[in-house]
Amino acid sequence: MTLKVELKPGERIVIGRSVVTNGQIRTSLLIDGQEPVLRERDILKETDADTPAKRIAYVVQMMYLAGSADTLLPAFTSLTRDLMKAAPSSASIVDQMTNCVLTGQLYKAFREARKLIAHEASIFDHASRGAGLRADGADDGESA
Template sequence: MTLKVELKPGERIVIGRSVVTNGATRTALLIDGQDPVLRERDILQESEADTPAKRICYAVQMMYLAGSADAVLPIYTKLTRDALRAAPSMLEIVERMNNCVLTGALYKAFREARSLVAYEKSIFEHAARGERLRTDGANDGEPA
C-alpha cells in the first residue's frame, strides 16, 4: 500500500534510517515499502520524554524505528508496569498498546502511546484543577 505524505517547505521526515529534508516548496511523496516513516512533528526527542507516559512513548517510538521490539522490550515492560502502579486508570490504553507491541504492529502501538501521553496530560490537568478547589466544600474553581 502506498503512503502519501505532503511536506511543507523545510519539513523533515524519517524514512527507515534516513532523514529527508524537503526543499523550498511544498512536496508530495509517495512511499512504497515497509520501512518506518515518521514526520518530524511526530517524533518525540529523548530530552522531551519527561513524564512516565512520554518515556513509554519514546520507547515505543524506538521500537517502531528499529522495526523490532526486542532490544527495548525490557525497558518498555518496566516503564508500563511502573506507570500502571502510579495510575491504574491507564490500563485500557496500555493493554491496547501491549497487544500491538506483541503482534508486531509497532506503528499502531506508537499511536496508542501518543494516546497515553494525551491521557496522562488530562490526569495532570485534573490534578491541577483540584488544587484550586475551595477548602470550604465549594468546588466552583473560584478563589476562596
C-alpha cells in the same frame, strides 16, 4: 500499500534510518515499502520524554524505527508496570499498546502511546485543577 506524504518547505521526515529534508517548496512523496516512516511533527525527542507516558512513547517510537521490539521490550515492560501502579486508569490504553507491541504492530503501538500521553495530560490537568478547590468544592477564585 503506497503512503502519500505532503511536506511543507523545510519539513523533515524519517524514512527507515534516513532523515529527508524538504526543499523550499511544498512537496508530495509517494512511499512504497515496509520501512518505518515518521513525520518530524510526530517524532518525540528523548529530551522531551519528561513524563512517564512520554518515556513509554519514546521507547515505542524507537521500537518502531528499529523495526523490532526485542531489545527495548524490557524497558517498555518496566515503564508500563510503573505507570500502571501510579495511574491505573491508564490500563485499557496500556493493554492495547502492549498487545500491539507483542504482535509486532509497532506503528499502532506508537499511536496508542500518543493516546497515553493525552490521557496522562488529562490526569495532570485534573490534579492541578483539584489543588485549587476549597473544602466546599468551589474554586479558589469563586465566592461560597
